[in-house]
Amino acid sequence: LASFGAEVIRIESSTRPDSMRSQIGPDGTPDPDMGGLHNSVNVGKQSLSVNLGTDDGLALVKELIATADIVVNNFRPGALDRMGLGYDVLCELKPDIVLLNLPGAHRRGPWADRPSMGNILMAASGFNMLTGFEGERPRGIGVAYPDFTAPHLMVTTLLAALRQRDRDGDGQEIHLTQLSGMVSLLGAEWMVYKASGELPARRANRDPNYCPHGIYPAQSSEYSDDEWVAIAVTSDDEWRTFASRLGPTVADDARFVTHELRKQNEDELDDLIREWTRPQDKWEVADLLQALGVAAAPVEHLADTYERDPQLRRHYQLLHQPTRPDIDVPVDREAARWVGIEHQLHRSPSVGEQNYEIVCGILGRSDEEFTQLLIDGVLG
Structure with a gap:
């Protein structure tokens, strides 16, 4: 959404940095600004670093929500309620708010309280059982696929919710689970099973409708x-x-x-x-x-996509983090292109980089109040 021009504010904990902030940077040590995943998924966002364990921190976030169209969270079901930010509370702050919950599994199912990681959801969805070579064990695909399919489903879901809000004036609470997002990709395989009663076999790189259809070895290169x-x-x-x-x-x-x-x-x-x-x-x-x-x-290889492929090289835009001006950060652009519009990405934020702009600019607090929030440990 940020890449499409929306104002997106990422509320970050000032006391418990998330895993993206602890990834290894280019020097081989953890770097909160230079991790690859952070610079991929937080492009164009703003960062508010706040201690939600304080009354003032929670009040600050509530003030911000009252100005928003959408709230998105990726917690386990019930986490927002325990923080005092459940849907009923949000509706009191902003009656037409759209709340989208993006947990691993649905809150009313038996998996509601289970921790969910990408590889767990891949396995539970049936995806891994279809991946690999016939006669061999199931395989993953190397990345946490649910983490990247769900946000794309989220965009269309939120646009539909905003359309309904603009038409009827109603907000909406939405539950979009990463597990359901993965299962939705397997429609054809489910139809085959329901029609024939036979479990689809792992077929590696082959295809039932095309032959030959595969991946074949090639000559070694300077890269590999x-x-x-x-x-x-x-x-x-x-x-x-x-x-x-x-x-x-x-x-x-x-x-x-x-x-x-x-x-x-x-x-x-x-x-x-x-x-x-x-x-x-x-x-x-x-x-x-x-x-x-x-x-x-x-x-x-990734080296090919960035350095050798003339088609994919244009997919990346080089951005600069102020904390490391000596390093170019290649960021992948959105797949969509608007004809006649040159869309420039903005770099991912440092922790709490926009604290002042958000607290004083959007919420209208004074400089003195902002300074006091820093002194009291409400802002990080």
């Missing part, structure tokens, strides 16, 4: 010995074009003439493709096949 290229053939015509590059033996092989035959002999086909790709540069293979009309792409 671990290089790969992705290839997807979607029709028999594409296969004939691709097969002509694999050599006459493969092109004329009756085992691979149709999609059905290729699926029946997929192991053998993948072995032949690996022999062809292994001694070649992944970028050259991808460029060659794309020129022939066959979908292909290098499997990119």
Whole structure:
């Protein structure tokens, strides 16, 4: 929302910094301003650092909520109520407030009080059981996927709630769970199971509708010995074009003439493709096949996406943290682009960086009151 132009204020604890503030910085030590995750997800936000364990701190936050359109929290169910900031209290402060709760699981379910981490929700949703190679153990995908799917669902949900508020004048309390967000991505697999009664198998990089469809080894590069290229053939015509590059033996092989035959002999086909790709540069293979009309792409390292790929290099904007002016911080832009509008991101804030602007500018407190809040430990 901040990237789209909304004024977003992140309320941070002045006594218990969250995990994003304790990530390792470029010097190999914890740095509250230079952690990668902080600089990714807090772009464009403002920071108010306050001690919610004090009456004055809680009162300050209530004042701020009274000026807001939306309140979002990522706590376990019931945490806001225990802090004295439940939905009923918020409605007294701002009758048309929209409160969005983003817990791991729903407050009325048996998992309401369970701690939820990304890998736990991935497993519980069924996602991990579908990921990996047939006959092998389930696998994760390397990142906490629920943490990144839920916010995108959150944006559309909040826009709908604001539309209703503008139309009817009503606020809204919303429960959007990260677990439900993950389950919603598996609609096709659920339909297959309900229709056939058969559990979908782990299929690695293969696809039931396309063959070949996989990731194949490539020549080592200056960055890594671990290089790969992705290839997807979607029709028999594409296969004939691709097969002509694999050599006459493969092109004329009756085992691979149709999609059905290729699926029946997929192991053998993948072995032949690996022999062809292994001694070649992944970028050259991808460029060659794309020129022939066959979908292909290098499997990119982060170094590739930032330094070598001319398409993805434009996805990043370099920002500077005042605490480390010697280091450029690459930040990924939003995927959406508005034609004719050059959208510039603003860096992630330091802890409590906008305390003065928020307390004195938005809430109208005097300089003397602000100083006293600092002295009393209400602001950090």
